[in-house]
Amino acid sequence: MNSDEQSDAPKSPVGCEFESLFFGGDLVIAVVTLNLNMNTPAIALPEQYAAWHATLPLVHIVAFKKNQWQFYTLDELQAATRVDKFKATNATQLRAFVEMYRTHGATDAEGPKKTKFSLERLAACIAIAVENADILFTDPCDGFSMWKLRPDECAVRPLNCTILEFIAAATVENLQVD
8 A cells, every 4th residue: 555545444543553353263353433523532442342332321330240330431531631740531541641650650550460561551552431440441452352450559450351251241230310
């Protein structure tokens, strides 16, 4: 492809490019790019996740294992937030956390079993939900694997599933009062 041609393949604005994601044998994840506001970066998430997300009640809890997550609405994903003095959207807030961690001298986050989880990798992930102070995020460069960040500890923990496995196993509770 020459420099004047545009590819129709989805591209992640968070640092990994792909035409299709393949994992688990022949499984292919179709990706949809959400760009709701021209002033915020687009985010690429699996089509199946976007369809599932559209069915969430406005006020809800999504239970998965021992956690009860509150997912950002599409408007909230693009809403501005601040971490220390660093600005981002809710979807890209991990970039702001990374900048804050770096100002405090961190070079990596703590990963599972005290391993290192690179701050560059963390910055490339997409925040999608919260539980108390913990942030649920997905890593598009790792087959949309699911993780949680404990911001006060600069520590991440795997949920040991992909975003599609998460939505298949999660239980949604409607908390909206009629």
